[in-house]
Amino acid sequence: AQTVTQSQPEMSVQEAETVTLSCTYDTSENNYYLFWYKQPPSRQMILVIRQEAYKQQNATENRFSVNFQKAAKSFSLKISDSQLGDTAMYFCAFMTTSGTYKYIFGTGTRLKVLA
Amino acid sequence: EADIYQTPRYLVIGTGKKITLECSQTMGHDKMYWYQQDPGMELHLIHYSYGVNSTEKGDLSSESTVSRIRTEHFPLTLESARPSHTSQYLCASRREGTGELFFGEGSRLTVL
Numbered sequence: 001a002q003t004v005t006q007s008q009p010e011m012s013v014q015e016a017e018t019v020t021l022s023c024t025y026d027t028s029e030n031n032y033y034l035f036w037y038k039q040p041p042s043r044q045m046i047l048v049i050r051q052e053a054y055k056q057q058n059a060t061e062n063r064f065s066v067n068f069q070k071a072a073k074s075f076s077l078k079i080s081d082s083q084l085g086d087t088a089m090y091f092c093a094f095m096t097t098s099g100t101y102k103y104i105f106g107t108g109t110r111l112k113v114l115a
Numbered sequence: 116e117a118d119i120y121q122t123p124r125y126l127v128i129g130t131g132k133k134i135t136l137e138c139s140q141t142m143g144h145d146k147m148y149w150y151q152q153d154p155g156m157e158l159h160l161i162h163y164s165y166g167v168n169s170t171e172k173g174d175l176s177s178e179s180t181v182s183r184i185r186t187e188h189f190p191l192t193l194e195s196a197r198p199s200h201t202s203q204y205l206c207a208s209r210r211e212g213t214g215e216l217f218f219g220e221g222s223r224l225t226v227l
Contacts, residue, residue: 035214043220045205047215050213102160105158107157108157110156
């Protein structure tokens with residue numbers, strides 16, 4: 001069975017600094033997708049960034065980038081130039097591309113950006 | 116902004132009442148999901164659907180039921196609410212190809 005582990009329940013970072021959120025996963029599949037989702041306080045969960053397992057190049061979206069290590073089954077999120085609006089819960093997620101296309105979420109990391 | 120809507124946003128009801136949480140999306144997505152989010156914010160899949168007339172139970176045992184009569188509509192029903200059902204319920208739909216999930220704003224249910 002697939003699992004997703006986020007080992008940092010809470011983190012904080014100073015505004016304008018860089019922070020890295022960790023995520024590891026376990027699967028025997030070769031093709032899958034990995035995601036980071038952001039849930040701001042009392043607001044909708046939205047997609048931050050997405051990575052396809054067959055792509056070696058790390059995904060980037062403006063200030064957000066990932067370090068995808070397929071062999072190590074690691075998928076960390078780096079936020080550069082942190083802003084107050086980045087304060088949120090961040091969830092790492094895994095989706096298979098075979099069978100049920102089921103989504104597996106990690107337990108989340110609560111990030112607080114300090115002014 | 117995602118075109119997926121949940122109502123009600125907040126609901127306080129007494130034990131034993133029947134409630135239905137509504138979820139609608141206008142994106143034409145076949146795959147839809149219901150998650151229960153506990154106070155620690157962890158997400159638990161309680162139901163999913165791959166299309167009209169297709170529903171499955173998720174990983175977390177739930178006394179709720181769902182239906183999918185129309186592509187855009189995926190309501191969740193509790194026949195007899197109990198305090199243990201107090202939680203936030205999130206509905207989501209999935210875009211084909213990218214796998215991206217679009218979430219509603221959530222329905223926060225309190226059962227007294």
